[in-house]
Amino acid sequence: MPVIDYQLWAGPAKQWGTADDDPVLYDVGIHALAKRNLVNEYEVANELIALTLGQALGLPIPSGFPVSIDSHRYFCSMIVAQTGDRLPPGDAKIAVASNEFLCTGTVVFDAWIGNFDRHRRNFHFDEEDNRLYLIDHGNSLFGENGASRLADLKGKIGIYASAHDIAREMKGWQHFDEWEGRIRELPEYQIRNAIEAASDDIDLIEQNACIDFLLSRRTQLRDLFVDAQNDPDVFPKAGSTLFTIEK
Numbered sequence: 001m002p003v004i005d006y007q008l009w010a011g012p013a014k015q016w017g018t019a020d021d022d023p024v025l026y027d028v029g030i031h032a033l034a035k036r037n038l039v040n041e042y043e044v045a046n047e048l049i050a051l052t053l054g055q056a057l058g059l060p061i062p063s064g065f066p067v068s069i070d071s072h073r074y075f076c077s078m079i080v081a082q083t084g085d086r087l088p089p090g091d092a093k094i095a096v097a098s099n100e101f102l103c104t105g106t107v108v109f110d111a112w113i114g115n116f117d118r119h120r121r122n123f124h125f126d127e128e129d130n131r132l133y134l135i136d137h138g139n140s141l142f143g144e145n146g147a148s149r150l151a152d153l154k155g156k157i158g159i160y161a162s163a164h165d166i167a168r169e170m171k172g173w174q175h176f177d178e179w180e181g182r183i184r185e186l187p188e189y190q191i192r193n194a195i196e197a198a199s200d201d202i203d204l205i206e207q208n209a210c211i212d213f214l215l216s217r218r219t220q221l222r223d224l225f226v227d228a229q230n231d232p233d234v235f236p237k238a239g240s241t242l243f244t245i246e247k
Contacts, residue, residue: 031078031079032064032065032076032077032078032079033076033077033079034067034069034074034075034076035074035075035077035138036072036073036074036075037138039144040138040139040143040144041144041201042141042142042143042144042146042201042202043075043138044066044073044074044075044198044201045141045142045198045201045202045206046137046138046139046140046141046142046143047064047066047075047077047136047137047138048064048066048075048194048197048198048201049113049140049141049194049195049197049198049210050113050115050137050140050141051063051064051137052190052193052194052197053109053113053186053190053191053194053214054109054134054137056186056190056194057105057109057179057182057183057186058105058182059102059105059106059109059134060102060131060132060133060134061133061134061135061137062077062078062079062133062135063078064076064077064078066200066201073200073201075138077135077136088124089120089121089124090120090121090122090123090124090125090132090165091120091125092120092123092165092166092168092169093169094125094127095123095125095132095166095169096166096169096170096171098125098127098130099125099130099131099132100170100172100174100175101175101178102132103132103166103169103170104170104173104174104175104176104178104179105175105178105179105182106118106123106132106134106166107159107164107166107167107170108176108179108180108183108221108225109179109183110140110158110159110164110167111157111158111159111221111224111225112183112214112217112218112221113137113140113141113214114140114141114143114149114150114153114158115137115139115140115141115158115159116139116158116159116160116163116164117136117138117139117140117163117164118159118163118164118165118166118167119163119164119165120165121136122134122135122136123135123165123166141210141213142202142206142210146206147205147206147209147210150209150210150213153213153217155220155224156224157224157225157227157228157234159234160233160234161232161233161234161235161236162233167234167235168235168236168237169237170235170237170238171237171238172238173225173229173238173244173245176225176245180221180222180225183218183221184218184219184221186218188215191211191214191215192211195207195210195211195214222245225245226245226246229244229245
C-alpha cells in the first residue's frame with residue numbers, strides 16, 4: 001500500500017527570558033510524523049475519530065492533528081522523543097503479560113471501531129514503565145471504502161489474530177466489563193463531536209453513517225465477543241481461561 005511519510009521537526013529548545021524568571025519557560029516546538037495514504041482518502045478522518053474516542057476512553061494514543069500541505073491532507077502523530085527516532089515495534093506477548101488491562105481495552109476498542117490492523121508496528125510497549133502506546137488507526141472505521149465498510153462490519157467482530165497481534169495473545173477477559181462499560185457509557189455528544197471534528201474529510205452523509213454505526217455497535221460488543229471468544233481465528237489463546245464473557 002503506497003504511503004508517503006515525512007517528518008515535521010522542531011528546532012532546539014529555546015529559553016524565554018532568563019534563568020531568574022519564575023516560572024522558567026522554554027519553547028520546545030514539536031516533533032510529529034506526518035503521513036498521507038495515496039489510496040485511502042479516509043485515512044485522516046479514521047485517524048482523527050479514533051484518536052478522539054480512544055483518548056476519551058483513557059487509552060494511550062499519542063495526540064495528533066490534521067494538516068494541509070501543498071493541497072494534500074496529512075495526519076500528524078506527535079512523537080515525544082528528542083532524537084526523532086520512531087518507537088521500536090511492540091511485543092504483544094510481553095504487553096499482554098505485563099498489562100492485560102490496557103491490552104483488553106485495546107482489543108475492545110479496536111472491535112468497536114473496526115480496526116483489524118494492530119500488528120507489531122502499530123503499538124509499542126515500554127517494559128521499563130509498563131506503558132502501552134497505540135498508533136496508526138488509518139484502516140479503522142471507513143477503511144478505504146467509506147460508509148459501505150461500516151455496513152460490511154455489521155454483525156462481525158472485525159478483528160483477526162492474523163493481523164491483530166494483541167488479540168492473538170489474549171488469554172482472558174477479566175477486564176472486558178470495564179472497557180465495554182466505558183464505551184457504552186461514553187456520552188453520545190462526545191461521539192458526535194469526534195465525528196464532526198473530521199468534517200473536513202468526510203461529508204454529512206458519511207458523518208451520520210459513522211454516528212449510527214458507533215452508537216449501534218457499542219450495544220452489540222458483548223454479543224460480538226461472546227460469539228468470537230472461542231474462535232481460534234480471532235482469539236487462539238483465550239480458550240484456556242476461567243475468565244469468560246457472559247451475555
